[in-house]
Amino acid sequence: MNVLELIEHAIKGREKSYSPYSRFKVGASILLKNGTYVSGCNIENISYGLSNCAERTTLFKVISDGYTKDDIVAMAVVADTKDPVSPCGACRQVMAEFLNPDTPIFLANLAKKYKQTNVKELLPYGFEEIENAN
Ligand code: THU
Numbered sequence: 282m283n284v285l286e287l288i289e290h291a292i293k294g295r296e297k298s299y300s301p302y303s304r305f306k307v308g309a310s311i312l313l314k315n316g317t318y319v320s321g322c323n324i325e326n327i328s329y330g331l332s333n334c335a336e337r338t339t340l341f342k343v344i345s346d347g348y349t350k351d352d353i354v355a356m357a358v359v360a361d362t363k364d365p366v367s368p369c370g371a372c373r374q375v376m377a378e379f380l381n382p383d384t385p386i387f388l389a390n391l392a393k394k395y396k397q398t399n400v401k402e403l404l405p406y407g408f409e410e411i412e413n414a415n
Pocket residue numbers: 300303305306307322323324325332333334335336358366367368369372
């Protein structure tokens with residue numbers, strides 16, 4: 282897989298960002314095993330708490346198209362930051378649901394400076410047990 286191409290797709294996804302409140306545009310892209318790129322952006326709302334991050338938009342697109350975590354090769358996230366953008370806690374929990382623990386995640390900025398990570402690193406000791414719920 283080509284990391285720079287994946288980041289390019291995330292940058293393209295970012296161009297669609299709907300972020301009139303924060304004015305902070307974020308893009309993400311996921312490469313599927315069938316070679317398809319699925320990209321997304323953050324989508325804000327006037328009721329700020331309803332805003333959706335680029336990571337979740339993109340993962341939800343992939344899942345709603347019928348793919349599973351085993352169809353995903355890698356994910357990239359990009360924003361106009363000095364250092365590679367870091368996903369929020371909510372997105373880390375969603376990534377833990379829909380990415381395998383070792384699936385490469387590339388955090389990047391517009392200069393394509395990137396840092397490779399994965400769910401194991403982003404969400405150590407994450408919530409994953411409801412079997413004893415009553
Ligand atoms: N945001 C993302 O889309 N992804 C991140 O990793 C960080 C934050 C969005 C949420 C909101 O629309 C804007 O960036 C400012 O927080």
